[in-house]
Amino acid sequence: MSIMFACQSPIAAAVLQLLLAAVMSAQHINVTVDDVSVSLKDSGSLTGEKYTLGKLKRLAITCRASSSGVLSPSSFFWRLENSNSSATVDARITVDTKLADNGLSGTSVLNINYPVKSDITNFVCIVNQTASATGRFLSAPLLTMKVDGANEYDVAMWPGESVAILCLVEGNPMGDIRWTKSVDPAFNLTNNNTLYLSSVSYEADRGYITCASKNRYGENTARLFLRVKSPLSFLTPLVAIGCEIVAILVIVVVYELYNKRRRQVVDGDDPKSE
């Protein structure tokens, strides 16, 4: 009966078709998202590690949806994982959605200009609230070493002191943590983000401390130099002060001898004449 009605009235037929399309698109949406891998560039520092994503001017995550019904640009919605608001609230992020001529499929590209560390998260593409897929900004781990909350590349310590070195890892996926000491190849601590060294010594601890992390997108390391002072190093300033005292004494004695000699010449060999 409805088919008959549709055939008799073109307007009614069009309405029916749209309703049907809406129902079908809700049932048959197929979303795929391209994984994008990001390789991080070392900014070139020697000690300590600074990683910048800045060399990548733009990152694109693509969400493809196909449907048995009609899609529109507003069918696509992007958000960050753990957030309900649109990803495009961030001015660096734009979305470019293109639909096929028949409206049955579409591609929505999320563009991130000048990616920053906080972009290392999952972006979620939702199509008409019925299908969603996660576009992952995947990266090799980023590492930062901290001592007492500060980024450190060089830590000076006296023998006997203790230190807790924290290695922060950011990555997607996360990655492991491995610690090494340049002075002790047998040293092995894994999967603990804190390296605690109690009562450090010049022989056993002075050198580079490195933390490394690897995932399937790559490996990065961060290191700091643990400058344990030599137990004898307090002597150095004492020796320097001693040398200065000797030098001053020598100058004073030489000057006195010279003066005495000059007076002897002037006064005619009579030092008691003062």
Ligand SMILES: *[C@@H]1O[C@H](CO)[C@@H](O)[C@H](O)[C@H]1NC(C)=O
């Ligand atoms: C639906 O998604 C699958 C991957 O899950 C893909 O292989 C297939 O080509 C997609 N179908 C269409 C019509 O795009």
Ligand SMILES: *[C@@H]1O[C@H](CO)[C@@H](O)[C@H](O)[C@H]1NC(C)=O
């Ligand atoms: C997102 O919205 C849902 C309900 O719509 C709410 O339960 C949830 O707490 C919200 N999450 C965030 C991170 O705002």
Ligand SMILES: *[C@@H]1O[C@H](CO)[C@@H](O)[C@H](O)[C@H]1NC(C)=O
């Ligand atoms: C370090 O220890 C872990 C387990 O604790 C082990 O899997 C790994 O092979 C060890 N590495 C070295 C170099 O000894």
Ligand SMILES: *[C@@H]1O[C@H](CO)[C@@H](O)[C@H](O)[C@H]1NC(C)=O
């Ligand atoms: C990590 O190392 C710290 C300091 O040595 C230690 O107190 C802690 O128990 C370790 N944690 C794990 C999970 O091994």
Ligand SMILES: CC(=O)N[C@H]1CO[C@H](CO)[C@@H](O)[C@@H]1O
């Ligand atoms: C909930 C939601 O996002 N619905 C959208 C589904 O797609 C139509 C266009 O086809 C949009 O107008 C709706 O806003």
